[in-house]
Amino acid sequence: MKIRVIEPVISKTLEGTSLEELSPIARPDTELSAVSLDAGPASIESTYEAALAAPHVVAKIVQAEKDGVDAVISNCMDDPGVEAGREMVSIPVIGPAETSMHIATMLGHRFSIIGVLEADERPFHDHARKAGLEDRLASVRAINIPVLELADRSRAVRALVEQAVRAVREDGAHVIIFGCTGMAGMAREVEEGLKRAGITDVPVIDPAKLAFKIAEALADMGLSHSKRTYPKPPEKEIVGY
Amino acid sequence: MRIRVVIPSITEEFEALGLEQYSAGARPGTAISVTLLDKGPASIESRYDEVVAVPDIVRKVVQAEDDGADAVIIDCMADPGLQAAREMVSIPVIGPAETAMCVASMLAHRFSVLTVLDRAVPMFHEHAHRMGVAERLASVRAVNIPVLELGDTERVVKALVEQSVKAVREDGAHLIVFGCTGMIGLAGEVEKGLVVQGIADVPVIDPGVLAVKVAEALADIGLSHSKRTYPHPPEKEIAGY
Numbered sequence: 477m478k479i480r481v482i483e484p485v486i487s488k489t490l491e492g493t494s495l496e497e498l499s500p501i502a503r504p505d506t507e508l509s510a511v512s513l514d515a516g517p518a519s520i521e522s523t524y525e526a527a528l529a530a531p532h533v534v535a536k537i538v539q540a541e542k543d544g545v546d547a548v549i550s551n552c553m554d555d556p557g558v559e560a561g562r563e564m565v566s567i568p569v570i571g572p573a574e575t576s577m578h579i580a581t582m583l584g585h586r587f588s589i590i591g592v593l594e595a596d597e598r599p600f601h602d603h604a605r606k607a608g609l610e611d612r613l614a615s616v617r618a619i620n621i622p623v624l625e626l627a628d629r630s631r632a633v634r635a636l637v638e639q640a641v642r643a644v645r646e647d648g649a650h651v652i653i654f655g656c657t658g659m660a661g662m663a664r665e666v667e668e669g670l671k672r673a674g675i676t677d678v679p680v681i682d683p684a685k686l687a688f689k690i691a692e693a694l695a696d697m698g699l700s701h702s703k704r705t706y707p708k709p710p711e712k713e714i715v716g717y
Numbered sequence: 718m719r720i721r722v723v724i725p726s727i728t729e730e731f732e733a734l735g736l737e738q739y740s741a742g743a744r745p746g747t748a749i750s751v752t753l754l755d756k757g758p759a760s761i762e763s764r765y766d767e768v769v770a771v772p773d774i775v776r777k778v779v780q781a782e783d784d785g786a787d788a789v790i791i792d793c794m795a796d797p798g799l800q801a802a803r804e805m806v807s808i809p810v811i812g813p814a815e816t817a818m819c820v821a822s823m824l825a826h827r828f829s830v831l832t833v834l835d836r837a838v839p840m841f842h843e844h845a846h847r848m849g850v851a852e853r854l855a856s857v858r859a860v861n862i863p864v865l866e867l868g869d870t871e872r873v874v875k876a877l878v879e880q881s882v883k884a885v886r887e888d889g890a891h892l893i894v895f896g897c898t899g900m901i902g903l904a905g906e907v908e909k910g911l912v913v914q915g916i917a918d919v920p921v922i923d924p925g926v927l928a929v930k931v932a933e934a935l936a937d938i939g940l941s942h943s944k945r946t947y948p949h950p951p952e953k954e955i956a957g958y
Contacts, residue, residue: 581849697927
């Protein structure tokens, strides 16, 4: 089966990170590809940037279906272009935010999301509310490191551990979710950091990895979104796209 | 990978069927094993049946972990004993009802559950409330065929198609979820039946197969329930078990 990860940004570096982090956990029968956008922002740290990215994400989703891809992921914790993409295609379109919150609800009483910047709080509450899960969201915290600086891994992990400990001890979190897919691959280290702080019973969800696995699961089952919920948009003139 | 399916019943006919259908849903390399209960009811169709099944379900889940299973599935849409079982083990314990409802919420605006008997209807509303998706549950309908008569496939498919059409046309469902794992393997035929009736945009979720896929997904990334939410029970004298 073919799974495509769409990095909803113009920076090419995240493509490599995704392939590096996801290839080792791919099923033997999975062919993984990653693409970034031809136009849009260098990273997504605001609703404005997500809006700029969305039309181009949808174009990549449409292209993926044409290329015979079986499921596609919009690899960003704002799920940019996911619902619009679902209207345009029949293959599964996975949003890491929606996916990780629903799965977190199966795994624990309350979850906290640790994002990159303070401004992330409102969008995560909006996503949670939309999913019916706002009362399961213990808190939203931030590490105050821009997406494009997450490559400084030890700094990012240190900050994630600090916020995760506080989310558990002060906010009542039983599960931690990374608020940025750029944190992919750091879950083990953050869990180890939690253990060193005496917290051994709190799992950490890596949404990039989870979204990828759910994409494989749905593609394997031939299960996708309802076209009654996401029907093809009406034909009309559209300029500039 | 090894997945154990606990069939919460003493009915021997369920063993072979369960092994066949769950194995069909697994990927190459995943070994499925099934177990019935030594103590419990012939089928689960009431809260009372659930209560008499749960103690041995939990024992079988513990046995699965001791036997080296990577994940366990409780084969029943009442998710009987799910939370008690999670307290006793660390490996993922999958409840098909909560899993199907979470995934349904990612795929459609509203979904309907089609279960066996009218008396089972309220339980699904409770599941939906617990998972935060009560507003997404369009309706719960019953085919009025007892669990032990689900072997009459033709009759079951006909009844499922009939109720699915009503759920879509009268209740506003955009997606159908089977409300009994005894319906495993029938999603394709029900979808075909819907197409014959002019409904081509409504997917059908087979919760048994979905449970296997999600179990594989979680085991692949080493993700399980929070032991902060489901800590091991306190040691104490327990008579009779």
